[in-house]
Amino acid sequence: MSDDVMQVFRRRMMSVELQAVRSESDILRLSPDPTSGSPPRVLLGIFRELQYMEPRPDGAVHAVQRPLPFSLQLPADYCNCTDGSLQMRVARILTPIAHPNVGPGGIVCLGPRFRPATRLAPLLEHLHRICSSNLFAAESPLNPYAAELYRRHAEAIKGLHSAPLWKRPVVDRVRIVSAEGERRGER
Amino acid sequence: MLDLIHARLEGAFGRERLQRVNRAQVVVIGAGLLGGQLLQHLAMLQVRTLIVDPGTVEPENIGNQGLPADRVGEPKARVRVSQMRELNPSCPVRGFEVPIEELGLGVLADADLILTGLDGRASRLTVARYAQQLGVDWIDAAVDGSGERLLGTISWFRPGVEEQPCYGCRHDAESLARITREERRAPCASWRDPRLPDTPPTLTASPFGALVAGWQMTWALQALLGEEDQNVGHQLQIAASGRPRTRTVALHRRADCLFPHQTLGPLQRLDGDGVEELLVRAKRDLGTAPSALLFPGRSLAVGLGCSVCGATMDLVKLAAEVSDAEASCSCSPGAERTPVVLTDRIEGATLDRLRGRSWSALGIPAEDLVSAESGERRIHYLLPSRSEGEAR
Numbered sequence: 001m002s003d004d005v006m007q008v009f010r011r012r013m014m015s016v017e018l019q020a021v022r023s024e025s026d027i028l029r030l031s032p033d034p035t036s037g038s039p040p041r042v043l044l045g046i047f048r049e050l051q052y053m054e055p056r057p058d059g060a061v062h063a064v065q066r067p068l069p070f071s072l073q074l075p076a077d078y079c080n081c082t083d084g085s086l087q088m089r090v091a092r093i094l095t096p097i098a099h100p101n102v103g104p105g106g107i108v109c110l111g112p113r114f115r116p117a118t119r120l121a122p123l124l125e126h127l128h129r130i131c132s133s134n135l136f137a138a139e140s141p142l143n144p145y146a147a148e149l150y151r152r153h154a155e156a157i158k159g160l161h162s163a164p165l166w167k168r169p170v171v172d173r174v175r176i177v178s179a180e181g182e183r184r185g186e187r
Numbered sequence: 188m189l190d191l192i193h194a195r196l197e198g199a200f201g202r203e204r205l206q207r208v209n210r211a212q213v214v215v216i217g218a219g220l221l222g223g224q225l226l227q228h229l230a231m232l233q234v235r236t237l238i239v240d241p242g243t244v245e246p247e248n249i250g251n252q253g254l255p256a257d258r259v260g261e262p263k264a265r266v267r268v269s270q271m272r273e274l275n276p277s278c279p280v281r282g283f284e285v286p287i288e289e290l291g292l293g294v295l296a297d298a299d300l301i302l303t304g305l306d307g308r309a310s311r312l313t314v315a316r317y318a319q320q321l322g323v324d325w326i327d328a329a330v331d332g333s334g335e336r337l338l339g340t341i342s343w344f345r346p347g348v349e350e351q352p353c354y355g356c357r358h359d360a361e362s363l364a365r366i367t368r369e370e371r372r373a374p375c376a377s378w379r380d381p382r383l384p385d386t387p388p389t390l391t392a393s394p395f396g397a398l399v400a401g402w403q404m405t406w407a408l409q410a411l412l413g414e415e416d417q418n419v420g421h422q423l424q425i426a427a428s429g430r431p432r433t434r435t436v437a438l439h440r441r442a443d444c445l446f447p448h449q450t451l452g453p454l455q456r457l458d459g460d461g462v463e464e465l466l467v468r469a470k471r472d473l474g475t476a477p478s479a480l481l482f483p484g485r486s487l488a489v490g491l492g493c494s495v496c497g498a499t500m501d502l503v504k505l506a507a508e509v510s511d512a513e514a515s516c517s518c519s520p521g522a523e524r525t526p527v528v529l530t531d532r533i534e535g536a537t538l539d540r541l542r543g544r545s546w547s548a549l550g551i552p553a554e555d556l557v558s559a560e561s562g563e564r565r566i567h568y569l570l571p572s573r574s575e576g577e578a579r
Binding site (some may be wrong): 075077117140143 | 313
């Protein structure tokens with residue numbers, strides 16, 4: 001009973017919002033994990049085309065272009081967490097990646113710009129910016145080794161190029177949000 | 188002497204009403220300027236009291252919080268306990284020297300009323316969650332801490348009632364994010380301690396603190412006596428600079444409030460400290476083995492991995508309790524381990540691995556809330572008490 005807020009939020013995210021983001025992106029594959037409750041608590045996704053930094057077994061790091069699998073989970077306090085832990089309990093990358101804000105096990109720190117109750121479209125956009133190395137914070141890293149690397153090769157890493165997440169430019173994309181009947185005035 | 192105190196109180200309250208006050212249990216969270224004043228009244232009224240404050244007596248507290256100068260450096264909760272005992276040796280009082288975030292919910296489970304005098308919005312949101320989960324009345328007092336204006340508020344929340352406003356009702360996602368974002372020190376929160384840094388000390392002088400706390404105590408007595416509830420869901424605003432003004436406004440229930448407005452319902456207390464005992468009990472209560480255990484408001488690290496050598500280490504522990512030794516890897520100097528997964532939910536194979544472990548070994552606070560889930564069903568348990576962390 002105690003998480004009615006989350007039930008409503010999850011139901012909407014797993015239906016209306018999920019459909020909207022699927023139709024708005026060419027590079028995204030996203031489906032709810034049916035074993036994670038009803039409505040599902042976990043989404044499994046793949047960015048089908050992405051340039052990211054991959055660690056090699058010998059310790060070197062190189063840029064690769066290949067699909068990147070990830071999972072998103074919505075904890076019970078997704079809408080109202082009041083400390084910084086939520087940043088690290090939502091997204092996981094399911095393949096080795098070298099990034100200052102991704103831990104060795106794949107947990108992603110979404111950083112202070114991420115806020116509770118973030119909708120699916122901005123959440124995906126935020127994660128996409130992190131994975132494609134457009135967004136990283138080398139201070140307070142989950143992976144200090146990658147942080148040092150990103151600091152040293154900032155120019156090369158900025159040069160990575162990934163396909164855009166959305167089919168249409170950002171201004172049009174506000175429709176994804178308004179598909180759920182909110183924030184209509186924004187267009 | 189005590190008989191005399193009681194005779195006077197009986198004169199003021201009447202025997203039956205005084206007994207009602209004496210039987211009640213009150214939790215005071217924050218034992219500074221406002222809390223110190225409340226505790227004095229609670230001691231005299233002989234109300235069973237729990238004090239929660241993680242702080243120590245600092246030199247700057249001496250001038251305005253009524254703390255003795257010879258006890259600088261001692262935990263505030265401990266000093267307040269002895270102050271209350273001096274005022275009234277027969278007043279039952281216990282102190283907890285931990286932040287409210289680290290206190291198990293069960294410590295507050297028998298409370299009839301929560302009173303707060305805190306200096307941060309984030310810790311108030313934690314109190315709001317606990318009050319909501321338990322369905323206990325909560326009266327919060329706040330003073331403008333800048334020392335520039337004499338402004339104070341007192342707000343009375345009744346969380347058990349669905350249509351009542353909660354403390355979170357004033358926040359939308361944006362303003363909630365501002366609380367956790369503005370006060371944060373680093374771009375990524377620390378996984379071992381994601382809490383917000385301490386707020387600067389309150390600069391309000393003691394007379395105004397006494398005024399606000401006195402009014403808060405008046406509302407507290409209304410709550411304990413259960414005779415008046417016209418102030419429930421209301422906020423009293425006090426401006427004492429210049430010509431004093433007060434007004435009482437109704438707080439509003441936000442229809443799309445981000446916080447749950449239901450209580451947890453009945454909470455089952457557990458006896459043993461073992462995970463196995465909870466699993467057995469939950470299987471009996473649910474009619475089937477639980478598929479997951481939930482730790483609301485807690486972050487558990489499951490597995491630790493080194494970012495340099497990539498080696499992983501098997502571990503399940505409250506993230507805040509992971510030691511420096513566990514968090515560093517021997518492969519190279521300065522190599523750090525970080526969690527493979529950080530979660531408030533343990534299920535599947537990880538859950539099986541916890542059998543045979545104890546809650547204290549997992550770093551879960553005494554009397555903490557753990558919920559067992561099977562499908563859509565949830566049963567809430569309170570872990571047993573331990574004596575650590577309590578002021579003597």
